[in-house]
Amino acid sequence: MELGINWKDIFTISMILFAVIDIVGSIPIIVDLRSKMGHIQSEKATIVAAVIMIAFLFVGEEILKLIGIDANSFAVAGSFVLFFLALEMILGIRLYKEDNPSTASIVPIAFPLIAGAGTMTTILSLRAAYDKINIIIAILINVIVVYGVLKSSGKIERLLGTNGLGVIRKIFGVILLAIAVKLFAANVKGLFI
Numbered sequence: 001m002e003l004g005i006n007w008k009d010i011f012t013i014s015m016i017l018f019a020v021i022d023i024v025g026s027i028p029i030i031v032d033l034r035s036k037m038g039h040i041q042s043e044k045a046t047i048v049a050a051v052i053m054i055a056f057l058f059v060g061e062e063i064l065k066l067i068g069i070d071a072n073s074f075a076v077a078g079s080f081v082l083f084f085l086a087l088e089m090i091l092g093i094r095l096y097k098e099d100n101p102s103t104a105s106i107v108p109i110a111f112p113l114i115a116g117a118g119t120m121t122t123i124l125s126l127r128a129a130y131d132k133i134n135i136i137i138a139i140l141i142n143v144i145v146v147y148g149v150l151k152s153s154g155k156i157e158r159l160l161g162t163n164g165l166g167v168i169r170k171i172f173g174v175i176l177l178a179i180a181v182k183l184f185a186a187n188v189k190g191l192f193i
Helices: 007-021 027-037 042-067 071-091 106-114 117-127 132-151 153-192
Strands: none
Touching (some): 007 071, 007 132, 027 153, 042 071, 042 132, 071 117
């Protein structure tokens, strides 16, 4: 039975999600949370984030149908969210403000740090262009990367340093900006048909 697995698509989706989740750019936040809370439950945060993302992949589309929004409109809206996330990464500014966390692991690590609004919008936008199986595999790949980063955030921070983390964040910001433009261009025509 052909499941529609496409490794090129999986790689593309994985890179998009990696840029949106921006777990490497979140290392300073994770290190700060670890110093405040003493311990972060990496396994729990990772599993909850995976469940949220995969559930949203399936239920999100039904929610859209329920409120009468087509996939093209959502993809265009998603391209704007990605555009602003990319600007944050490139320019080093904060457009989105989060509440100060009182507990680590599920809030704010699983949600909204890993499976936040940008990730949800991206997943539904990707749904308009890719098979679900490829998105699920890409989500699982990213979840494994996220788990690895959560487990070794202190080592990664020491290895890359502040400048290294900044450079990686800016590179993925530019990639994300290009993805936002492509997503917008691919779906904006569908709004006028």
